[in-house]
Amino acid sequence: MSRFGHTGEAVERAHRGQTAAVGEEHALRDRLRRTARRAATALAFGVAGSSALVLAFTALPLCRLLPGTREVRDGRAQRVIHHAYGLLLAFMDFLGLTRIRYEGFERLRTSGPHLIVANHPSLIDFGIVIAQLPQVDCIVAEAWARNFWLGRVARAAGYIVNSKGAAAVDECVARLRAGRTVLLFPEGTRSPKAGLWPFRRGAAHVALRSGCDLELVTIHFDPPVLMKGQPWWDVPDQRVQYLARVEESVRAKDRAFEGESDVLAARRLTAAVRTRMIEGLKRGRIR
DSSP states (O other): OOOHHHHHHHHHHHHHHHHHHHHHHHHHHHHHHHHHHHHOOOHHHHHHHHHHHHHHTTTTHHHSSSSOOOOHHOOOOHHHHHHHHHHHHHHHHHHHHHHEEEGGGGGGGGSEEEEEEEOOOTHHHHHHHHTOOSSSEEEOOHHHSSSSTTHHHHHHHHHHHHGGGGHHHHHHHHHHHOOOOOEETTSSOOOOOOOOOOOOOOHHHHHHOOOOOOEEEEEEESSSSSSSTTTTTOOEEEESSEEEEOOOOGGGGGGGGGTTTTHHHHHHHHHHHHHHHHHHHHHHHOO
């Protein structure tokens, strides 16, 4: 073989070596970036947990002890939680974990009543909505209400436990008639990876009995994170972009027909809400 052949092989080996070195460098950067994002996520969870613990034993009990009606005491505690979530989400933005864009929430900050239903794709959806609304009566899972410190937060804020069935519907109706805002996640748990779970009919019963329209909020995100069954450390390589958007409301009275049973009316209204939610999720775009 000529010396030119030897030279060509040497150049090719050097090129392959450089390519492999660059690939290893990129892989190392990706691992470091992923490790940093996991550490930032762990820090955010730590701050959230410690904040809930502090609020459960200091500020929120004080909100209940100060004089006033139940509505006034609930309002104090809910404003504290509203500000706490706002600070937590700002901290997550500062850490480079999330960025949240809101559309149409000024319509929900007018004087009530407001009956809000939202989809539930990720673990922080509750906080995303609460951070925009100073007063919200939430429907919480029984497991949350039984939690050592989250249960104390729920009780201090006057949240409604969804295991109470008809009594929970009655309580939601009473609060709406008092001009308050009520938030429900009709899927009852976090959404599947694609689409929505079947909707429970509780929100429809509340709307039909109270006469309130259903205000729809669609929550979009990209890339997916903190989904049902997804561990917290399964973090993406980039900041998660969220869009929380208020859609066109669904009028309860337009879905109830003369002489129709409550069960059939609630079924019809629930189907309409779910269809409208799916349409809104298709329209929403993360920029």
